[in-house]
Amino acid sequence: MTTQFTSAQRRRPWHWLLLPASLAALSLIVPGVRQRFLIAVGPASATPATAHDHPAGAPFPTTAAEAIALSSAALANLGLNSATLLTVNRSDHFRSINIPGMVVERPGRTQIHVSAPLTGVITHVHSLPGEAVTPGTLLFEIRLTHEELVTAQTEFLKTLGELEVEQREVTRLEQVADTGALSGRTLLERRYARDRLQALLKAQREALRLHGLTDQQVDAIATERRLLRSLLVTAPEPDEHSHEEPLMLAADAEAARRMTSDPAETQQEHLPKIAKQMNSAAEHPGHLLVIERLAASKGQAVRAGDPLCTLSDPEHLLIEGHAFAEDRDTIARTAAQRWPVVALFPGLEEEQPVTGLQVARVAVEIDPQSRILPFYLELRNPRIRDLTGPDGQRYVDWQYLPGQRLQLSIPVAHWSDQFVVPAAAVARDGADRLVFRRNGRLFERVPVHVLHEDGQSAVIADDGSLFPGDVIAGRSAGQILMALRSRAVPVDPHAGHSH
Numbered sequence: 001m002t003t004q005f006t007s008a009q010r011r012r013p014w015h016w017l018l019l020p021a022s023l024a025a026l027s028l029i030v031p032g033v034r035q036r037f038l039i040a041v042g043p044a045s046a047t048p049a050t051a052h053d054h055p056a057g058a059p060f061p062t063t064a065a066e067a068i069a070l071s072s073a074a075l076a077n078l079g080l081n082s083a084t085l086l087t088v089n090r091s092d093h094f095r096s097i098n099i100p101g102m103v104v105e106r107p108g109r110t111q112i113h114v115s116a117p118l119t120g121v122i123t124h125v126h127s128l129p130g131e132a133v134t135p136g137t138l139l140f141e142i143r144l145t146h147e148e149l150v151t152a153q154t155e156f157l158k159t160l161g162e163l164e165v166e167q168r169e170v171t172r173l174e175q176v177a178d179t180g181a182l183s184g185r186t187l188l189e190r191r192y193a194r195d196r197l198q199a200l201l202k203a204q205r206e207a208l209r210l211h212g213l214t215d216q217q218v219d220a221i222a223t224e225r226r227l228l229r230s231l232l233v234t235a236p237e238p239d240e241h242s243h244e245e246p247l248m249l250a251a252d253a254e255a256a257r258r259m260t261s262d263p264a265e266t267q268q269e270h271l272p273k274i275a276k277q278m279n280s281a282a283e284h285p286g287h288l289l290v291i292e293r294l295a296a297s298k299g300q301a302v303r304a305g306d307p308l309c310t311l312s313d314p315e316h317l318l319i320e321g322h323a324f325a326e327d328r329d330t331i332a333r334t335a336a337q338r339w340p341v342v343a344l345f346p347g348l349e350e351e352q353p354v355t356g357l358q359v360a361r362v363a364v365e366i367d368p369q370s371r372i373l374p375f376y377l378e379l380r381n382p383r384i385r386d387l388t389g390p391d392g393q394r395y396v397d398w399q400y401l402p403g404q405r406l407q408l409s410i411p412v413a414h415w416s417d418q419f420v421v422p423a424a425a426v427a428r429d430g431a432d433r434l435v436f437r438r439n440g441r442l443f444e445r446v447p448v449h450v451l452h453e454d455g456q457s458a459v460i461a462d463d464g465s466l467f468p469g470d471v472i473a474g475r476s477a478g479q480i481l482m483a484l485r486s487r488a489v490p491v492d493p494h495a496g497h498s499h
Helices: 002-029 032-041 043-050 072-078 147-179 185-211 215-224 255-263 263-268 272-278 325-339 477-486
Strands: 067-069 085-087 090-104 111-115 120-125 138-144 230-234 248-250 289-295 307-312 316-324 341-345 351-356 359-362 372-380 383-388 394-397 406-421 427-429 432-439 440-446 450-453 457-460 471-473
Touching: 043 185, 072 457, 072 477, 090 325, 090 372, 111 457, 120 450, 138 307, 138 432, 147 215, 147 406, 185 215, 307 450, 325 372, 325 406, 351 372, 351 432, 427 477, 432 477, 440 477
Parallel strands: none
Antiparallel strands: 067 440, 085 471, 090 316, 090 406, 111 307, 120 138, 138 230, 230 248, 289 307, 316 372, 341 351, 341 406, 359 372, 383 394, 406 457, 427 432, 432 440, 432 471, 450 457
């Protein structure tokens, strides 16, 4: 009895060995069974390694690369060259809002109306519409028929002749009175008559000055004993605000042309103010006026005050901004702080900025219909074409025209002594903002703190992440980040241990 029990016990281990052998054979046929088999037969030994196991088919974890080397072709494809590889330095930056605007004329200054000073007939027109002229350029010649001026000159010459006759008579009578052949009463009466003529001549001289003649021109009438019959009309000086604007008068057309051709000679002929006006073109060679409209033609009779032409001074214009009523405090703060305003003009490919503008003034009322608050900035208008025609006419084209639309970038916040870079120089990587600093052939990823970012630029805090003089990629930062991600280094999950 005891012997049979011992034999049975000896046969049992062989039965247990058959089960693992069967499972091992099955795992060779079905791969999924092998994994279950290993877990079932060795849970204790597998427990330490289970914390480091990875699901079947899952990629190994990676660590982000810190720098990337770019080939010459890659630099060219990214547009990185000497112009777009930026050396960072501390500077100021303004956060701005865009407000629409329009180029307008300066009221009372851009448009200049030239009128006939006196009544007469136009004998010559020297300029054409569209022509650019300098201040002092001869525009019209007028033969005077102004009755009051002609009469005043005639009476002045008549009184002057009578005074000379009376003076000679007084001189003769004084000689006769010395001999005792003439009573003193007769001589006294002639002296009174001479004094009356002198007083009348003085009044007539003032009447000629009232008509616009200068003292030199009146003296010229007295010296030459000729009426001034030819009137010259020249382009005025926009910046001249003298109340004494002398008439350019001459005895005939030939003398008038000599005045325009040789102002120095005119000055020697006792007409310094006229000569100064004629020399204004030489004193201000850059100031040009454009003849917009001609209102008179040769042979036309004009009266005093009739329009002759309209000139335009396009060199100085205004930008009219169209803000809303709630923007008033912002515009006023910008004007008070004298922050620079940027005007963005639409171009063929990109906007053309005009920098350094200042808010000159803000309107004192809001338009009741549009609810728009206008404000104004001064705009210097450069020339883009300056040609002289075969007949000597000068034609100039200007960059900006009244009525042209634009956008105004009005600063509303200010950062000083920070790093300002283009927006394309900053890449987004989750919550991080990155720039790529050049180090030899490598571009290193540098996390930065962005204080402000808009579509054109980004303000980076000066917190030690960048230093003045560092060279960064000024564009294509997002593409560099994608290239850096593609070269991320895989991490060996079994490094430092074994399964």
